Amino acid sequence: MQKTDEVKVMRDPIHGYIHVDEQVIWDCINAKEFQRLRRIHQLGGDFQVYHTAEHTRFSHSLGVYEIVRRMVGEIPHLKESLNEYEKVTAMLAGLLHDIGHGPFSHAFEGISALKHEEYTVKIILENSEIHHILEAVDPNLPKDVASIITYQHPKECMNQLVSGQLDADRMDYLLRDAYFTGTSYGNFDLERILRTIRMVDGRIVVKESGIHSVEDYIMARYHMYWQVYLHPVARSYEALLTVLFKRLKDLYRIDTSICEAVPMFAPFLSGEAASIEALYELDEAAALYGLSCLIKWKDDIAKDLSYRILNRKLFEYKTIRNSEDDKDIISEVEKLGYNPEYYVFHDAVSQTPYSPYARNENGHNIWVLEKDGSVVELSKASDIVKALTNADLKEEKKVYYPVEHLVL
Numbered sequence: 001m002q003k004t005d006e007v008k009v010m011r012d013p014i015h016g017y018i019h020v021d022e023q024v025i026w027d028c029i030n031a032k033e034f035q036r037l038r039r040i041h042q043l044g045g046d047f048q049v050y051h052t053a054e055h056t057r058f059s060h061s062l063g064v065y066e067i068v069r070r071m072v073g074e075i076p077h078l079k080e081s082l083n084e085y086e087k088v089t090a091m092l093a094g095l096l097h098d099i100g101h102g103p104f105s106h107a108f109e110g111i112s113a114l115k116h117e118e119y120t121v122k123i124i125l126e127n128s129e130i131h132h133i134l135e136a137v138d139p140n141l142p143k144d145v146a147s148i149i150t151y152q153h154p155k156e157c158m159n160q161l162v163s164g165q166l167d168a169d170r171m172d173y174l175l176r177d178a179y180f181t182g183t184s185y186g187n188f189d190l191e192r193i194l195r196t197i198r199m200v201d202g203r204i205v206v207k208e209s210g211i212h213s214v215e216d217y218i219m220a221r222y223h224m225y226w227q228v229y230l231h232p233v234a235r236s237y238e239a240l241l242t243v244l245f246k247r248l249k250d251l252y253r254i255d256t257s258i259c260e261a262v263p264m265f266a267p268f269l270s271g272e273a274a275s276i277e278a279l280y281e282l283d284e285a286a287a288l289y290g291l292s293c294l295i296k297w298k299d300d301i302a303k304d305l306s307y308r309i310l311n312r313k314l315f316e317y318k319t320i321r322n323s324e325d326d327k328d329i330i331s332e333v334e335k336l337g338y339n340p341e342y343y344v345f346h347d348a349v350s351q352t353p354y355s356p357y358a359r360n361e362n363g364h365n366i367w368v369l370e371k372d373g374s375v376v377e378l379s380k381a382s383d384i385v386k387a388l389t390n391a392d393l394k395e396e397k398k399v400y401y402p403v404e405h406l407v408l
Helices: 023-029 032-039 057-074 084-096 105-110 116-125 129-137 141-149 156-163 168-181 190-196 208-229 232-254 276-281 284-294 300-310 323-335 383-390
Strands: 003-012 016-022 197-200 203-207 316-319 345-350 367-369 375-377 395-401
Touching (some): 032 057, 057 168, 116 141, 116 276, 129 141, 141 156, 156 203, 190 203, 232 316, 232 395
Antiparallel strands (some): 316 395, 367 375
16 A cells, blocks of 8 residues: 655644545545535534534544544554555545535435435445545455445454444544534543453454443433434424425426526436436535525425525424324414425434444444453443443424414
8 A cells, every 4th residue: 555755644623633644545535525525514403503513524534534543553453453455444434434425414315315325335336536546546445445334344343443333433423523512412531442442353342441431432422412413403404404305306296497496406306316426516505505596486385495494494393292282283384374294394313322233233232351351242241331221212202393484
């Protein structure tokens, strides 16, 4: 693997510095698909609550890369078990894991036929600057990077680095999102966790002496989800985006002239998978411009919803306890002159901060190395985590709706 002429360093408020000394990493950072992440916010509607939460997928992706770089270079047994090619492959997976994200974080998936993970793999494997950079280094490199992101690499430890339950992705976004939202919920001792990680029988484990730091990490996930990621005001913003995208798709089926009004959304309205070039062109700047165009368009519903999104005229919300609550809200919305299909949004959210593999088929367990050399699953070694995993699933059901009629 070719090295850069000198170590490139970028200042970062979470990690101090991001260090790059692999030429392929530096080339990928400068590729247009990665630079696009500067124009994609990390969080969806959270900036409507926490006004400083304006950080990007670009900075988060660099942070994930930096944690992976440290893990493959510092963790005993892991650094010895991976060759140089595998280390760079893991670092690339950390760097590129979010390359397929659309605008408005996960709310965009309401209009897209593909999830961001699928677009990420397409960008890595198909005709893109990123693909050509990787392929020029080794024809197998795009496939090997994608295999880590899709949890299919033959080496379990490689998957755990980016796609496990104690992975570089989660560790960076908790710390970064806590920092930029100005909250303390997401803070935990990253240094202590990295110092107590080991590798046993091909998988990543945490020494028993580091279990308290892992417990803090699990609790950070729990509190960040309920206080930040699932905040009802942020969800209200995302609800507006979801119903707007639904309206645009419905309009497309009866009047394709909508494509002329908002050409940036047009490739995503048919229900077919849009190209990776169409995704590249739809960053948040383009999407917000599209909303400003819709305010001047002929459809009253699209006009109203776009105005609400751009000017923070968000839906109110109420916890639903029975069907009568729902009927009352629908009736009030109709009295305001709105169509409940687009102006009543039901939202049920739940979150588990940690799920043992038996209960979460998509995840990897966190393993603890005990003093006698045995390896046990985290909830068997921690009373705190055991209590969380055995507790009833916390779920909230809310309905979002307008309480006033806007005159535009």
